Amino acid sequence: MTIEEARADWIRVRGHHRDFAELLKSRLSAVTKSLGIYAEISAREKETHSLVKKLIKKPHLSYETLPDKVGARVVVRLRSELAPIENRVKEVFKFSAVEDKAAKLGFDKVGYLSIHVDGIALREDDPEINRFPSTGFFGELQIRTLGQHLWSEVSHDTFYKNDELVNKLPEDLQRRVHLSAGLVEVADREFDRMNEEARPSPEIEVFSGLEKLYYSVATKRPDIELSLDVINLILPLYGEASAREILERHIIPNFENHRDQLAAIYSDPDYDYDGASAFFFQPEALLIYERLHFDRAQLLAKWNERYPEKELERVATSFGFSLE
Amino acid sequence: MLTNDQLATMVLRHAIFHDVPNQRGQGGQQVILSTDLTPIDAERRRLLKTKLVKSLDSIHAYGMVFQDQPASTVPGFVRDVTATGYTEAKFVTASQGMAQHLYQVQSGAVSPGLLCVIDIVIGNRHGLILMKLERDEGAELKMKAERGRTHFEMSVLDSLVLTGNTRLFKAVAFLRLGAGDDDFEMSACDNQHNPTDTNEMARFWQKYLGCELEEAARVSTSKFFNATMEFVNQHVDDPELQTVIYESLHSELRSARAAFSPRAFLTNHVPEPVRHELNLFLGEKHVSLASFPKGTQDIRGSLRRLTYISEAGVRVVAPEDRGELVTVGEAQIVVNDRLSRLGRS
Numbered sequence: 001m002t003i004e005e006a007r008a009d010w011i012r013v014r015g016h017h018r019d020f021a022e023l024l025k026s027r028l029s030a031v032t033k034s035l036g037i038y039a040e041i042s043a044r045e046k047e048t049h050s051l052v053k054k055l056i057k058k059p060h061l062s063y064e065t066l067p068d069k070v071g072a073r074v075v076v077r078l079r080s081e082l083a084p085i086e087n088r089v090k091e092v093f094k095f096s097a098v099e100d101k102a103a104k105l106g107f108d109k110v111g112y113l114s115i116h117v118d119g120i121a122l123r124e125d126d127p128e129i130n131r132f133p134s135t136g137f138f139g140e141l142q143i144r145t146l147g148q149h150l151w152s153e154v155s156h157d158t159f160y161k162n163d164e165l166v167n168k169l170p171e172d173l174q175r176r177v178h179l180s181a182g183l184v185e186v187a188d189r190e191f192d193r194m195n196e197e198a199r200p201s202p203e204i205e206v207f208s209g210l211e212k213l214y215y216s217v218a219t220k221r222p223d224i225e226l227s228l229d230v231i232n233l234i235l236p237l238y239g240e241a242s243a244r245e246i247l248e249r250h251i252i253p254n255f256e257n258h259r260d261q262l263a264a265i266y267s268d269p270d271y272d273y274d275g276a277s278a279f280f281f282q283p284e285a286l287l288i289y290e291r292l293h294f295d296r297a298q299l300l301a302k303w304n305e306r307y308p309e310k311e312l313e314r315v316a317t318s319f320g321f322s323l324e
Numbered sequence: 325m326l327t328n329d330q331l332a333t334m335v336l337r338h339a340i341f342h343d344v345p346n347q348r349g350q351g352g353q354q355v356i357l358s359t360d361l362t363p364i365d366a367e368r369r370r371l372l373k374t375k376l377v378k379s380l381d382s383i384h385a386y387g388m389v390f391q392d393q394p395a396s397t398v399p400g401f402v403r404d405v406t407a408t409g410y411t412e413a414k415f416v417t418a419s420q421g422m423a424q425h426l427y428q429v430q431s432g433a434v435s436p437g438l439l440c441v442i443d444i445v446i447g448n449r450h451g452l453i454l455m456k457l458e459r460d461e462g463a464e465l466k467m468k469a470e471r472g473r474t475h476f477e478m479s480v481l482d483s484l485v486l487t488g489n490t491r492l493f494k495a496v497a498f499l500r501l502g503a504g505d506d507d508f509e510m511s512a513c514d515n516q517h518n519p520t521d522t523n524e525m526a527r528f529w530q531k532y533l534g535c536e537l538e539e540a541a542r543v544s545t546s547k548f549f550n551a552t553m554e555f556v557n558q559h560v561d562d563p564e565l566q567t568v569i570y571e572s573l574h575s576e577l578r579s580a581r582a583a584f585s586p587r588a589f590l591t592n593h594v595p596e597p598v599r600h601e602l603n604l605f606l607g608e609k610h611v612s613l614a615s616f617p618k619g620t621q622d623i624r625g626s627l628r629r630l631t632y633i634s635e636a637g638v639r640v641v642a643p644e645d646r647g648e649l650v651t652v653g654e655a656q657i658v659v660n661d662r663l664s665r666l667g668r669s
Contacts, residue, residue: 237596238596238597239595239596239597240597241597249600250600261329261332264447265332265333268333270366270369270370292328293328293603294599294600294603295591295599297587297591297592298591313378317377319328319332320327320328320331320332320333320334320377320381321328321331321381322378323378324378324379324383324384
């Protein structure tokens, strides 16, 4: 196929690939939700000019087999979240190869880090497989941390693009590029360690538990300061119970009993509007939800000590509860 | 009765309003039936849903079932519209039929007003909501009439439903669960009357709907009483707390209030963490936490107690229907039971 023919064909089929990218994004969102991990997810089909450029620059690639007609990316906060996502992606999708760039670097080099899943496509048992058969609809997925993403965006993707270009830089500049990658890797490892070593206060422990549940049904980022403030206010309603007891005896069982309904509520676009409560797209909404089930009157009394009643009323009606 | 999850995921699809005045003899105002739906924008739809959730989950809300042989035509219309093969025309016709029926049964004592019928979906289940709203003298209700077609404009919602001070409000939700005539989940709310009030005005809404309470008052009352007593006897070890719950339960059930709120009882009389345990226990026993009208006929014997007071001031309290537990002799009072536990206060 000539470049001209490839361009014409891509213009014809691009919309279909856009739909595939959308589906890929929603499937990846389901993956991160199922793990309770917050992630920035994007997926899009290649723009026509970009596809043509690639075919011109890399004549060994053909239009039919171009691996990244659709590109997707999952960016997580912590290094320790990469492996669970990679493993779940391997279970959920079909793929041709997985490449961990860290393994390629070896122990004595630093540089670009990401996990690349090539040829990511729908499995044969996927309900959408007839619309997007894996022979024609596949893409490239990158899984990386925010730190890795930062380095890639600034040092790698934007200016140097690939190792060949980096190699053309003066040696001292090359070294500084790699050193900055090393710094980011050290920071990523430190974030992971800090996350593991932190001895949280009860409200932080409850927040961590709630956050995991929240991200399994919702995608909006919360205001953590507000979360801790609300949790701090409501925790006394559980008497002497420890943070672990509150999570294991109250929050998690109640959440699991209503998981499907909560997922439906949080995915309803009707709730994402100007009149929604400031407390609805927050992990502690699940704490409020549990107290609405079991201790509505006390919750209201406690709430009124610090926050406007109208806001609680909004959260309550979103969950199908009346305060009247 | 509709659950919180069902109310939260309820989608309001279409709404239609009919103006239903009182019959006041010949020459009186006639019912005004809309022929078309009232278009509702997204914002008002959300506000309307909020209003309905607040009513149908309030302490004034009760579970209902259809009467066996109702005089009302409402059950027939509800069954018909929610059966498979829904069409907008069928919905409009049924809503008109229900408004006509309201006009026929609405006596002079019942406030006139608007009947709003809403077509709803929860999950993949179909249902209907009816709201009866008092027509405020000052409210301007705009009806649009064009080439023989009529409908109330969206502003009717602002005037009657969405203002914070709507006082007189009756609502009911019917959710079809299966193909059978009685496969429905229903919640009704009348913020003017208790469902157990016996006067004609209070019975009006149920009579119009052709419904009755899902569970007789005496059944709800004895279920809650027996389950709570079972919990106290088996799961509360502290004798002082046992006494507090026991005394509070008796006192609440014997009070003059017509309705009983399990939720309020738990909050006011049962401390954590026992409250949570009792909450779960009641759930396991399928005892609802929704308010119910009190009916103590079946537990009268357990609620009434005889108190024996000795000359030295010792008190023995026993259920009236368990007279065999206490024998009163000339020189002594004998309790014919074994000591379960000892409490100090």
